[in-house]
Amino acid sequence: MNANDTITSKQLVFIIVGAQIAVGVFSLPHLVAIEARQDAWLAVLLGAALPFAVLLIIERLGRRMPEAGFVGMNHLLFGRWLGSVIVFLFAAYVVLFQGIVVRLFSELTSIFLLPCTPLPITIFLVLVGVVYVINKGARVVARVNEILFWIIFALLLLLLLPLVNADYTNLLPAGEAGLACITRGALVSSFSYAGVEILLVFYFLVGRKEEVIKAGILGLSFTTVVYLVVTLVCILVWGHELLQIINWPALSMLKTVKLAVLERPEFFLLAVWVGVGGVPP
Amino acid sequence: MRKIPRRAGPSQYQDNHDSQEIPDSKLPPGYEDKLALLRPYIEKNDDLIARPFYLDSEMKLQACAFYFNGIADDKRLNEHVLKPLMSHSGGWDPGDFPAADRVDLIVRTSISVGQLRKSDSFAVMVHSIFDGMLVLIFETIQEAVIIDIHGGVARAVEEPPSEKAIRGPREGFIENLDINLSMIRRHLRTPRLVINKTTVGRRTRTPVAVIYIDDIADAGLVEQVNRRLDRIDIDGVISAGNIIQYIEDKPYSLFPQVWTSERPDKTIAELLEGRIAVIVDGTPTAIFLPALFVEFFQASEDYLERTFLGSYLRFARFIAFFIAVSLPALYIGAISFTPELVPLDLVVSIAQARKEVPFPVLIETLLQEFIIQMVIEAGLRLPGPVGQTAGVVSGIVLGQAAISAKLASPAVIIIISITTICTFILPSGPLVQATRILRLPLIFLTAGFGLFGFSLGWLIMLTHLSSLESLGLPYFAPFAPMRYSDLKDSVFRIFLWKMDKRPLSIPSQQKQRQGNSGQEGNRDER
Numbered sequence: 142m143n144a145n146d147t148i149t150s151k152q153l154v155f156i157i158v159g160a161q162i163a164v165g166v167f168s169l170p171h172l173v174a175i176e177a178r179q180d181a182w183l184a185v186l187l188g189a190a191l192p193f194a195v196l197l198i199i200e201r202l203g204r205r206m207p208e209a210g211f212v213g214m215n216h217l218l219f220g221r222w223l224g225s226v227i228v229f230l231f232a233a234y235v236v237l238f239q240g241i242v243v244r245l246f247s248e249l250t251s252i253f254l255l256p257c258t259p260l261p262i263t264i265f266l267v268l269v270g271v272v273y274v275i276n277k278g279a280r281v282v283a284r285v286n287e288i289l290f291w292i293i294f295a296l297l298l299l300l301l302l303p304l305v306n307a308d309y310t311n312l313l314p315a316g317e318a319g320l321a322c323i324t325r326g327a328l329v330s331s332f333s334y335a336g337v338e339i340l341l342v343f344y345f346l347v348g349r350k351e352e353v354i355k356a357g358i359l360g361l362s363f364t365t366v367v368y369l370v371v372t373l374v375c376i377l378v379w380g381h382e383l384l385q386i387i388n389w390p391a392l393s394m395l396k397t398v399k400l401a402v403l404e405r406p407e408f409f410l411l412a413v414w415v416g417v418g419g420v421p422p
Numbered sequence: 423m424r425k426i427p428r429r430a431g432p433s434q435y436q437d438n439h440d441s442q443e444i445p446d447s448k449l450p451p452g453y454e455d456k457l458a459l460l461r462p463y464i465e466k467n468d469d470l471i472a473r474p475f476y477l478d479s480e481m482k483l484q485a486c487a488f489y490f491n492g493i494a495d496d497k498r499l500n501e502h503v504l505k506p507l508m509s510h511s512g513g514w515d516p517g518d519f520p521a522a523d524r525v526d527l528i529v530r531t532s533i534s535v536g537q538l539r540k541s542d543s544f545a546v547m548v549h550s551i552f553d554g555m556l557v558l559i560f561e562t563i564q565e566a567v568i569i570d571i572h573g574g575v576a577r578a579v580e581e582p583p584s585e586k587a588i589r590g591p592r593e594g595f596i597e598n599l600d601i602n603l604s605m606i607r608r609h610l611r612t613p614r615l616v617i618n619k620t621t622v623g624r625r626t627r628t629p630v631a632v633i634y635i636d637d638i639a640d641a642g643l644v645e646q647v648n649r650r651l652d653r654i655d656i657d658g659v660i661s662a663g664n665i666i667q668y669i670e671d672k673p674y675s676l677f678p679q680v681w682t683s684e685r686p687d688k689t690i691a692e693l694l695e696g697r698i699a700v701i702v703d704g705t706p707t708a709i710f711l712p713a714l715f716v717e718f719f720q721a722s723e724d725y726l727e728r729t730f731l732g733s734y735l736r737f738a739r740f741i742a743f744f745i746a747v748s749l750p751a752l753y754i755g756a757i758s759f760t761p762e763l764v765p766l767d768l769v770v771s772i773a774q775a776r777k778e779v780p781f782p783v784l785i786e787t788l789l790q791e792f793i794i795q796m797v798i799e800a801g802l803r804l805p806g807p808v809g810q811t812a813g814v815v816s817g818i819v820l821g822q823a824a825i826s827a828k829l830a831s832p833a834v835i836i837i838i839s840i841t842t843i844c845t846f847i848l849p850s851g852p853l854v855q856a857t858r859i860l861r862l863p864l865i866f867l868t869a870g871f872g873l874f875g876f877s878l879g880w881l882i883m884l885t886h887l888s889s890l891e892s893l894g895l896p897y898f899a900p901f902a903p904m905r906y907s908d909l910k911d912s913v914f915r916i917f918l919w920k921m922d923k924r925p926l927s928i929p930s931q932q933k934q935r936q937g938n939s940g941q942e943g944n945r946d947e948r
């Protein structure tokens with residue numbers, strides 16, 4: 142492994158956040174609300190349990206063979222042949238998963254920003270950005286995610302704007318959906334939490350392994366807070382009946398706000414989100 | 423047909439130069455032998471003066487002085503070298519002493535010039551003559567005496583026109599390396615200041631000085647700079663600009679990876695932060711390595727003004743950079759893709775103004791942008807007041823005429839003017855030049871794909887910035903990788919007494935830089 146490709150544990154926080162938060166956040170409240178209704182926010186909170194478990198398992202695994210590398214680890218665990226097959230399967234999974242993300246993001250862009258451009262061209266453009274970033278290696282991916290982290294942070298504040306139309310009774314009665322529905326909602330939300338598995342690869346690139354667990358928890362917590370806030374705001378603004386109909390509630394609710402210079406903040410948000418959605422590690 | 427080799431390898435280059443190589447032999451003791459050796463190198467040069475004279479009263483010991491007319495300082499040559507030598511000021515004849523001691527005796531008693539050395543190498547002697555030294559050869563003495571009495575005219579020290587400061591020193595570098603170095607020494611008096619001189623360029627043999635502070639600058643970086651300078655194997659160095667292009671990390675990038683300044687005060691500030699300065703003879707510019715992206719936004723007045731004003735101006739510069747790079751693109755994107763983004767009244771007024779313009783927004787913007795760039799270039803080359811007039815006249819007249827001829831809408835003129843002004847707000851020349859090009863790809867991307875293309879362009883630009891390195895250190899440093907303590911001197915410039923550490927982004931041996939950290943105001947007790 143190239144010595145130039147090590148990252149710091151601080152950067153790992155940003156990478157995990159960058160891997161998890163992508164295009165899913167816009168539709169997350171809608172998808173979860175279908176299952177868990179006004180308790181969608183509880184479901185999102187519960188859904189965070191799964192990635193936390195995954196994080197702990199990966200960390201334990203990595204600690205046993207800190208220098209192995211992802212491929213080496215699989216070879217150690219499963220032997221040469223089976224290990225290679227599993228590495229291949231993992232790669233296929235990542236490609237498939239990120240393919241879905243790119244596709245979703247391109248469709249969203251297509252609908253909101255470029256209605257006349259054919260979808261393949263939009264997809265191609267998104268891929269150009271993604272490939273360019275990844276081509277530069279792990280370090281640069283980490284640095285870019287670091288910048289994007291602050292952009293996500295700033296955009297989150299934008300998402301708080303619709304709160305002027307909030308109605309807290311939309312949250313009531315809390316817990317009415319029942320444990321079964323909330324659990325099902327949590328399972329739906331865990332799709333949005335996916336991305337933490339890239340730690341399997343990035344664990345071995347971190348310089349100080351003992352800080353991985355702290356960084357992982359920090360990153361995951363941030364994602365959880367982001368999802369929780371977005372879901373809460375969406376429920377507060379739309380109410381769960383509307384939420385179940387609107388495809389991208391987080392984007393659409395920005396339509397309700399009017400700023401002095403920005404007539405349609407949702408365009409702005411989506412345009413800036415190109416970086417966020419477009420950079421999977 | 424003869425095949426032209428695609429790349430001249432080092433060996434071919436060597437061949438070309440063989441006739442130039444000077445044999446590195448020892449000098450013979452005889453006077454005539456030395457002259458015979460030297461003759462092929464000097465006989466074609468009419469401006470070389472060979473002045474023979476005798477060293478002793480019996481006219482047995484012949485000597486000769488070689489120097490170039492106009493390079494050597496006549497006054498020092500006559501009064502401190504030739505006169506004492508010819509008048510036997512020591513009151514003795516060198517012939518009375520053994521040959522081995524003679525040269526030291528002559529040097530110690532009869533030459534009253536400070537910079538002087540001896541050499542018995544033929545190559546050193548020839549190079550010294552052509553470097554502009556005064557070279558003395560003597561009968562029976564093997565060594566030649568090489569004396570530095572460089573004279574001639576140098577430009578006066580003036581305020582650098584491209585880096586004017588309202589407050590702070592008005593000194594600027596000039597073309598003479600020694601005077602430049604003296605300006606630094608005069609204001610930075612630590613014994614730890616190190617100045618190393620090398621020569622670069624096979625034929626120009628340009629002196630290049632590497633300057634750093636011994637106990638601050640990182641030793642590895644110094645070595646790296648020296649290695650990069652040594653690796654340069656070119657015919658001639660015309661200006662520091664040549665050197666920069668050979669020592670930067672990524673020549674394919676649009677961003678300047680080397681900081682330059684014409685101000686000694688800035689140079690000292692950079693040295694104190696652990697950077698390494700390179701000054702090339704013949705150019706009034708110092709080069710600093712490693713460079714960071716933020717540095718191109720730091721003007722030397724930022725630190726001299728009061729903190730709040732300094733911070734405000736710093737912040738304004740970052741905004742100006744964003745505007746300079748993206749305003750034309752944003753205009754195109756907003757007008758032709760998402761007019762919904764802009765408040766309704768503004769869209770209507772822009773649309774009305776654009777009604778009679780026959781071109782698409784892209785062409786209109788590019789046309790104006792191109793014209794403005796031409797006006798700037800024209801203003802640069804014309805002599806002072808004429809250039810300004812040309813700029814103003816062409817700006818106002820062309821702008822007005824373009825609007826009335828319906829070639830451009832007033833909006834686009836405003837957009838391009840704001841962009842141009844914002845470009846020249848940036849305090850550093852190299853970044854201004856980069857900005858002028860950077861906006862073009864963004865314009866095209868946005869014209870093709872609207873705000874999406876705009877964001878994609880910025881994403882690629884940020885990625886590129888994050889991947890750039892200067893001397894192997896991350897170029898975009900206090901932002902990515904984030905170095906929180908260095909942010910004190912980035913988008914804002916906080917109180918000087920709070921910046922008690924040297925920038926972390928530049929490795930240095932001594933992190934602490936001041937003792938009165940946390941000194942908040944002065945309250946003397948009575």
